[in-house]
Amino acid sequence: MYLKKEYLYEHDQPYKVMPGPEGYVIPAAASMGVTLPDAGGGLLYGELVTEDVAMEEIARRLLTDPNPTLHPGPLVIWAWNEHAIEKARAVIGIAAEIPDLMIIPMADYRPRYPKVDPEEMINPNHPNLTIWHNKEGICVFVGVHCHYANLTLKMIRAGTNCCTVALCAEQGHEDAMLTVRDCDAAKLWKLAGVIKRVREKMGIPAPTAAPTGGFGPVDHKKIVVHTPEEWARIVESARTGKNFAMAKAVGVPPELGRPEGAI
């Protein structure tokens, strides 16, 4: 592994990508010598490992850290195409294995000022607000474009003590503490299987309640989104693929005609 000389002189050991808070302006892990894994690999706190090792640790932490949270990004949350829907299915499969999970989407990247509502959204320009508000011990990003993952992961490492996981569709992300590369739907289902196996090995029962939203702004209780029955139906259709149809079509195709109301 290539190591930045200054760092080695100072610390005499490789740079580790660990939960922070690391400081106000932190280095990009790549500039500290952390490299991306080859196919079949992953990163464990900055160290190259096999995908299986990374997945085991992701599973262990998701099952033991407080307030585990999934942050599906635009490439999962919006039904752009069949591929996005297939990934959404697999993410539901992962969610179904983790007790006490929160799901808080990153629906887009636009700046949100004067404020975000951290119980129902995370924004890449100030993700720490959502992490703090919901006291997230571990958070998982999936379907977030690289350039905003860069920003988000660094800000979380800089200002919070949350463990970050990047389930990346490309080469993995060196600024996440735990990452697996090439996360298509099949790889995500594999992770769901690993979480199930680790959960059973640890004697943790399968969750029955649905994942919640974040902590409500007034009563600070987790926002209930689905009844257990509703959630069971969603999980069943995600697992079988039956009735996992496209969401209701919204809007009509914009016909090429003079816009109504034009003067």
Place this chain on the structure above:
Amino acid sequence: MSLDYVKVSPGFEKYIAKEYRDFVEHGPFGKKVSVSQVGTFKEALEEHPMCAGCAMTLFIRLAIIAFPNPEDTITVGTAGCGRLAISQAMIPFVYGNYGDTNAVASGLKRGLMTRFPDKYKDVVVMAGDGGLADIGFSMMMHSWFRREKFTTIMLDNEVYGNTGGQESGMTTRGAVLKMAPLGKKFDKIDMPQLAKTAGCVYVATVVPNNPRRVESVIKKAVLIAREVGPTYIQAYTSCNIEYAIPTDKVMEDANNVEKDRYQFQEYITDEAKQYLADKWGYSEYKKKEIPGEVKA
């Protein structure tokens, strides 16, 4: 053409924030909305961090409502107050460096035309008078000389608002500003005239206190830019902070300025008129048949 990208993936419909659900159900994508319907649909721009009462915000809000196909529009902006609001709209926004908006928009538009040859993808530059008439002047003019097919909208508050009140080329002669205490020494640049000379096929000047007119000129400018050539809109969007206009007098000021130096002007080439008539059904531009004329 489908609008799959405004559907939430199955299973996540209730996890996505309410405002996105509202936008999916009641937003303007794929529909034709008008400023007269404000309040009956979810707008693409709602929250922003600009000063209370800023007329620029009102104009930007109206402009975004007026986009003919907001779901296929990309805005380009730069440093300056306007981007604070434009970037928060539910429409992709590209932040050009201060000065290079029209170069960025040129490349973007050409790329979109190559990538989506069968579809209109509208590119709209919205930037301040400093960003366009001063530092961005050369790139703006050259985009017009090259007849790049996108719309440029100048948010003309006649000052560098975002940096505390320096004069711009669009400031009026004699104006004294916080950071121009001696008063401006030369006239406001006649940008509409330059736009015509440089090849814009549609040019209009507006103030924000006439929403229907703002809507009308923006729709025309965006539609014409799809196929005919560059279009330019110059909007008076006062800076109530730097010109010390009390919030409740902002519209009154716009009225006065409209009478003084911002009368409504609209320039449209014959080619653009014909395009609007033939392609988009603008009856006012349909060629009137001359009685007795013999058709070939």
